[in-house]
Amino acid sequence: MENKNISIGLFGFGCVGQGLYDVLNHSQGLKANIEKICVKDKNKTRKIDAGFFTYDKEEILKRGNHNVVVELIDNADEAFAIVKQAMNNGVSVVTANKKMLAENFRELYEIQTRNKVALIYEGSAGGSIPIIRNLEEYYDNELLSSVKGILNGTCNYILTRMEFENKDYQDVLKDAQSNGFAESDPWLDVAGFDTKFKALLLTVHAFGIVLNPEDIFNTGIQNVSYEDILYAKQRGLRIKMLAVSHKVGDKFRVYTLPHFVSGDSELYNVNYEYNAVEVEGAYSCKQTFVGKGAGSHPTGSAVLSDISALTYDYKYGYKKLKKFISSSGIIPEGKPQIEYDFAIKLYIRYQERERLNDLEIISVEEEYKASGTNYIIANVNFKSLFNIYNKRDNKLFICVI
């Protein structure tokens, strides 16, 4: 197979875009060049020649102007419009935009199929860790039972610093915001939405199942306190924000929740901005991939690897997904294989007792009350968690134990 030259039209020149530019400039042997970069802000000073930039997206998207579009902007809706237009013009796309991918997966899949173009996105989950391509290519015939992992660098960075520096959530968050490890509005990260988008993508490539974001419950570390960290520490545990997608019988359970993990877990020592993914298969047993989950150069290098793959005409085969869909290339609606009605054991710290009434508590195993801190450890019907979904003010910290 001979590789071909690639001319790249790039959207976005933020953290990852600049990372890609650096990585591409230092890469040997890759026949790919960034020809044009579409950005929004005309007044920003940029470290490379002004001739690279355009403010008109049509200059890149007009039919046939570039072999490949690389989409690295923040806004998921604008990204979707760009990616759709590029693919409809017959151009393959590399993106790292997990929100855009998760929110529009069905349509994006259909556009790919219809136009016979590639849409690849290794940088969208696990930063530099090559997890999507491994699920797609290497574990294609394994009887996988579980994929789970630490997929959000911001959450992990905050949790690590709270523990290592004995600090409370707000202090670390403020610090993380000022040094670029958290957004000014951190909700998508800390409340588990970002982790969930990635869980959705891993579920597609691990099991061939396409969910909508709202099908997957998420809560995060938005209400974590130093007491929770201390609770974990005293028991030799650590709190890790996890995406979980696993098979139980012939059904799947997919969610993102904080978990206590013990010292013998590979995930225990994955700290700060590092990410990790554990893949369990019937025969390969447990495999763990660890690497930097975010950042300009790590994510840039994942994007570069995708670009390199396009020089060899790579595209995802979606072998597992194809087992479930008709030859028309339409992914059926619904989520028949997903299970919600099961008991999950949770540690729940609360401020107001009545907030627990939203949950269907099956049995309480422990209860602790003291001034300023109260928690229960209880078996809860998982589906009742949706009653508290995305409530910003409930002050519950929920952690799988």
Added chain:
Amino acid sequence: MENKNISIGLFGFGCVGQGLYDVLNHSQGLKANIEKICVKDKNKTRKIDAGFFTYDKEEILKRGNHNVVVELIDNADEAFAIVKQAMNNGVSVVTANKKMLAENFRELYEIQTRNKVALIYEGSAGGSIPIIRNLEEYYDNELLSSVKGILNGTCNYILTRMEFENKDYQDVLKDAQSNGFAESDPWLDVAGFDTKFKALLLTVHAFGIVLNPEDIFNTGIQNVSYEDILYAKQRGLRIKMLAVSHKVGDKFRVYTLPHFVSGDSELYNVNYEYNAVEVEGAYSCKQTFVGKGAGSHPTGSAVLSDISALTYDYKYGYKKLKKFISSSGIIPEGKPQIEYDFAIKLYIRYQERERLNDLEIISVEEEYKASGTNYIIANVNFKSLFNIYNKRDNKLFICVI
């Protein structure tokens, strides 16, 4: 790309062969069948139908009898003959035989190129960990600086049990032999030859450099004692047998030696038969892959993944290697990029002081003498290690510190 049906001619039905049989039987959607299995021993009772077996290798190798040959026998010389004949007949081969691959790499590469067939071997290094394919495909344009790892399950199993159970080497080795974790002649494993063969293969796929096995120094845990384990333990370290292949300036250093690793290393918690590989790149930073390094099913699943890749006509592109070789497909002899003349800091436990005279010691940093146990910590010229290469009786335990 449509996948094709594959008819497999299998050589060997030992641990990995039987593992492959199980994994293949439970795999969904893979269009591959084992048609014939060539074995040696006519008197062995086997768990599957006798009709599968043949004792005549020509029945599989005769031109055109099978699409794919899977070679999983012990004997490296016989394996080489089989693999060569298959490829010369235009048949692609999957193997997990690192000794055969390492000893004959140049010739095997040339036969592949000449016959335009695939020779793939994910199961040959890291058991179930997909390291070769990731080095080949995912890190193809990364500026890699280092690949190192725990690649021998037997060594790691012995070292782990010595530490966790406070036992001496001979006791654990005997136990490991009786429960199948070590061979009756363990020399290839414990003295680091097996690790070295794997280091050789990783060096090809990480850096495009082909070495001969004798170009790579190896010593292992054959002389480790409980005192060494204790020395490590008291300092919060663990001894791990590592393959190392890294770039220093524009030269490469490749060797396999025991190392002390500290608690903050990802390798510290990789215990028993688990393997791990750390890949460092200029932009992706450090990535770690952990998984079961040996065993019937984990290795069988790596072999299965290779077979599955062949249904899509996959072959290694050897992109990095091709930068160094002529269009004739001949790999040049010699090892100009490898560095031997450098200082390495070693812990060396000895019984007879004069054994150290074989080594070019640059400076001694510590020296400890007591009845029954003596060690030095010294900077040693690396190339002088070849003076003690493969000496079974020197009783030196050497560990990078």
